[in-house]
Amino acid sequence: MKKVAVIGGGVTGLEAANQLAQMGYSVTVFEKKNAPGGQVSKWDRLFPNRRHSIDVVNELKSHLNGNPAIYLSTAINKITKNDERFQLEAYNQIFEADAVLIATGFELFPAERKEEYGYGIYDNVITSAELEGMFKEYGHPIMRNGNAPKRIAFIHCVGSRDEKVKRPYCSKVCCVTAVKQAIEVKEAIPEAEIFCLYMDLRMFGPGYEDLYKEAQQKGINFIRGRLSEASELDGGRVLIKTEDTLSSKPLKMSVDMVVLMVGMSPAEGTDELIAALGLQTNKDGFVEITDYHLNPVKTKVDGVFTAGACTGPNNITDSVNAARSAAIEIHKYLNSR
Amino acid sequence: MKKVAVIGGGVTGLEAANQLAQMGYSVTVFEKKNAPGGQVSKWDRLFPNRRHSIDVVNELKSHLNGNPAIYLSTAINKITKNDERFQLEAYNQIFEADAVLIATGFELFPAERKEEYGYGIYDNVITSAELEGMFKEYGHPIMRNGNAPKRIAFIHCVGSRDEKVKRPYCSKVCCVTAVKQAIEVKEAIPEAEIFCLYMDLRMFGPGYEDLYKEAQQKGINFIRGRLSEASELDGGRVLIKTEDTLSSKPLKMSVDMVVLMVGMSPAEGTDELIAALGLQTNKDGFVEITDYHLNPVKTKVDGVFTAGACTGPNNITDSVNAARSAAIEIHKYLNSR
Numbered sequence A, B: 001m002k003k004v005a006v007i008g009g010g011v012t013g014l015e016a017a018n019q020l021a022q023m024g025y026s027v028t029v030f031e032k033k034n035a036p037g038g039q040v041s042k043w044d045r046l047f048p049n050r051r052h053s054i055d056v057v058n059e060l061k062s063h064l065n066g067n068p069a070i071y072l073s074t075a076i077n078k079i080t081k082n083d084e085r086f087q088l089e090a091y092n093q094i095f096e097a098d099a100v101l102i103a104t105g106f107e108l109f110p111a112e113r114k115e116e117y118g119y120g121i122y123d124n125v126i127t128s129a130e131l132e133g134m135f136k137e138y139g140h141p142i143m144r145n146g147n148a149p150k151r152i153a154f155i156h157c158v159g160s161r162d163e164k165v166k167r168p169y170c171s172k173v174c175c176v177t178a179v180k181q182a183i184e185v186k187e188a189i190p191e192a193e194i195f196c197l198y199m200d201l202r203m204f205g206p207g208y209e210d211l212y213k214e215a216q217q218k219g220i221n222f223i224r225g226r227l228s229e230a231s232e233l234d235g236g237r238v239l240i241k242t243e244d245t246l247s248s249k250p251l252k253m254s255v256d257m258v259v260l261m262v263g264m265s266p267a268e269g270t271d272e273l274i275a276a277l278g279l280q281t282n283k284d285g286f287v288e289i290t291d292y293h294l295n296p297v298k299t300k301v302d303g304v305f306t307a308g309a310c311t312g313p314n315n316i317t318d319s320v321n322a323a324r325s326a327a328i329e330i331h332k333y334l335n336s337r
Helices: A011-022 A038-042 A053-061 A128-138 A174-188 A208-217 A270-275 A316-335 B011-022 B038-042 B053-061 B128-138 B174-188 B208-217 B270-275 B316-335
Strands: A003-007 A026-030 A069-071 A078-082 A085-089 A094-097 A099-102 A106-108 A125-127 A151-158 A193-198 A221-224 A227-232 A238-244 A249-255 A257-262 A264-266 A304-306 B003-007 B026-030 B069-071 B078-082 B085-089 B094-097 B099-102 B106-108 B125-127 B151-158 B193-198 B221-224 B227-232 B238-244 B249-255 B257-262 B264-266 B304-306
Touching (some): A003 A011, A011 A026, A026 A094, A038 A128, A078 A270, A151 A174, A151 A249, A174 A257, A238 A257, B011 B026, B078 B270, B099 B270, B099 B316, B174 B193, B174 B208, B174 B257, B221 B238
Parallel strands (some): A026 A069, A125 A257, B003 B099, B026 B069, B151 B193, B193 B221
Antiparallel strands (some): B085 B094, B227 B238
């Protein structure tokens, strides 16, 4: 039975592994964290229909019954190819495979790199992922002092479209996530005043515009502008300064909580992982796709495929389809040898 | 050999058909137009890398060598299911299949429905698709009088994000297409002044922001505002009126040519086609996906699958992956029976 190694146990890796196992391959997923599911596990509910993230992850995990197998806490550091076989090096082991899928996903942009936003310094500046954690635990956001915030600002494009932090690209899912979260906060705390500070509202997918409309109807305020800096006031409130680029007026406002919509950064180590194969990341640091139009899962190395957010910011729908697309290509590759 | 019917011979349909034929199924593509390739055939070059559209279409067509077969000028009007078999009705024939893929794609929004823009009335108001035709034929845009335009305005969101014409959704690809076309016009006519009138610049995919930056560097002007109306001046020039929503000033300008970035509308007839199966379109008129997160190609009817732009605006990369995703699901469905 031919062996396929899937690097990454997030949505893309798990979906591809399930498909490949059903096709009759011996599939092993290598996940560097101690649980499968990837970044999606941090989320409470998913756009556009606010489905519980845990349901999606559980369904994907339910197929991990030997084949596909999964090695947790197992970071593959290097892949080499010899005689049409791949050697995958982990900390203290070497695995072999006939084909490899790179599905290392993304990492959330480290918000502390935007020093001027005060993340990690001010009590009530949190990330979008932390807000999801609060939804899971309490059903609503909670300030450091234990109270529910009454004025909340969502800051779009944190670690996206930002040359200064070397993230010039759009992370694709943060706008719709912010709108989803704003609606959820409003439902949990009806008296809350909510502001979304955006650059362009990129609501381009199925149902996204409907969410935007719903948010406007619920009284959520949309302000076009980029946060310049945040500072802490007495009592843990946060003063934010921006320019409203629609009215061209500088804008100062104080809020109880700031939610930073952190973008998708390339997963650490993926560049080194693929380097030994002679593969490179693109200028944004993601795994390079060689053919956008006819084969978006192929790399320059025969037998090595890639899919999902490690190729660039992506949503779940498109990642699942890309995972299956890769499974088909891997099948054809192995079948032809 | 089990039979699969693919409705629609655009990128999605052709890709899925190729994959299914390779899996050993007898595949027939039904295309209502007299040539395969779908809407993409109208394009000269494709974002993000300005590859020639014809190369992509030719590659996809090259597999149409009996299996998959293609019936051109063959509109399927109705699909019914009896005893796990599907009957597909065309004008004067009935075809049978064991599984069906709905891949009817999209139609370009009929620009004449935005009467106030003067499409079909004024000489030099054209659509984005017509501009592509000019690129193919002349390598640059051309006015009705045969001259090259020197001032061109691209109008984003024509038939998108517009409740008035019942297209409340974003068409996803028009922003990046406009920026690509603006760059191409500037390269063909270096002295041209070019303006993009946008609502939000939705440059969310791989390389899109780079195109936007390139356009800015090349001196293309981006104005945030929605066209309210166009009127014709002497000599075929066009006066456009808008409000610059960044400066809140009404804006009037005359240009030689207006390019309307027409959005993606649901393909006519798809709703009726699927109605006999008990399937519905979603509120935007596209084929309903039942599971965004775990199975984005499944419909509510066993044996009927869907992929590509008939499920909502989509780009080629994601459509190709969705086509393969559907091929896998069709294979599993047929294999399990």
